[in-house]
Amino acid sequence: DTEVxxxxxxxxxGMTNKxxxxxEQHMGxxxxxWYKQKAKKPPELMFVYSYEKLSINESVPSRxxxxxxxxxxxxxxxxxxxxxxSALYLCASSHRSGVVVxxxxxxxxxxLTVT
Amino acid sequence: DQQVxxxxxxxxxxxxxxxxxxxxxxxxxFDYFLWYKKYPAEGPTFLISISSIKDKNEDGRFTVFLxxxxxxxxxxxxxxxxxxxxxxxCAASSKTSYDKVIFGPGxxxxxxx
Numbered sequence: 001d002t003e004v005x006x007x008x009x010x011x012x013x014g015m016t017n018k019x020x021x022x023x024e025q026h027m028g029x030x031x032x033x034w035y036k037q038k039a040k041k042p043p044e045l046m047f048v049y050s051y052e053k054l055s056i057n058e059s060v061p062s063r064x065x066x067x068x069x070x071x072x073x074x075x076x077x078x079x080x081x082x083x084x085x086s087a088l089y090l091c092a093s094s095h096r097s098g099v100v101v102x103x104x105x106x107x108x109x110x111x112l113t114v115t
Numbered sequence: 116d117q118q119v120x121x122x123x124x125x126x127x128x129x130x131x132x133x134x135x136x137x138x139x140x141x142x143x144x145f146d147y148f149l150w151y152k153k154y155p156a157e158g159p160t161f162l163i164s165i166s167s168i169k170d171k172n173e174d175g176r177f178t179v180f181l182x183x184x185x186x187x188x189x190x191x192x193x194x195x196x197x198x199x200x201x202x203x204x205c206a207a208s209s210k211t212s213y214d215k216v217i218f219g220p221g222x223x224x225x226x227x228x
Binding site: 004031033040041042043044045048050055056090092100101103104105106107108109 | 149151156157158159160161164204208212213214215216218219220221
């Protein structure tokens with residue numbers, strides 16, 4: 001099973017809403033990632049979890065709150081977002097061995113629209 | 116400041132011919148390079164990678180060449196097939212943190228039957 005699943009596929013939320021994006025993998029990967037991708041742009045790294053601990057936060061605003069409840073699950077909690085946060089949110093995972101990290105497997109993404 | 120550049124936003128190639136996608140980087144600390152393919156409404160899919168200790172890596176129809184002195188890499192697809200039509204991202208990371216993968220802006224490849 002080389003699949004990373006993400007739910008929901010689409011999400012429309014108002015600026016006062018609270019919602020969560022979910023990501024799951026069953027490949028035994030111990031590194032998981034959140035990326036943001038705007039139209040016709042490359043993916044931009046937001047957060048990295050390594051062995052269920054937050055290891056990288058790319059200066060992401062606090063209205064985005066990641067959570068890694070266990071080695072298979074990754075959540076992104078959203079609160080008080082702005083219209084410019086509308087984008088495709090991609091989750092990825094990869095195998096790691098010490099400091100060596102291998103290629104990332106991406107989910108299909110959640111298309112988020114903030115109204 | 117773009118650390119990974121793909122100067123051709125798009126490329127059209129006839130089916131059966133060679134596709135060559137180019138990528139340049141500016142950060143001399145990068146030592147691991149990857150190519151991803153992305154179809155619309157899907158996440159990127161890993162294609163092939165190369166470490167800086169090599170100058171070529173081959174996997175089936177896909178070959179990546181690395182020229183460290185020029186800070187340049189290229190992806191060759193031979194023969195090109197219509198199913199190869201997608202956006203191709205070049206990406207790079209360094210031993211300071213292999214988790215921090217920097218993606219280029221992408222090249223949209225169209226393979227014409």
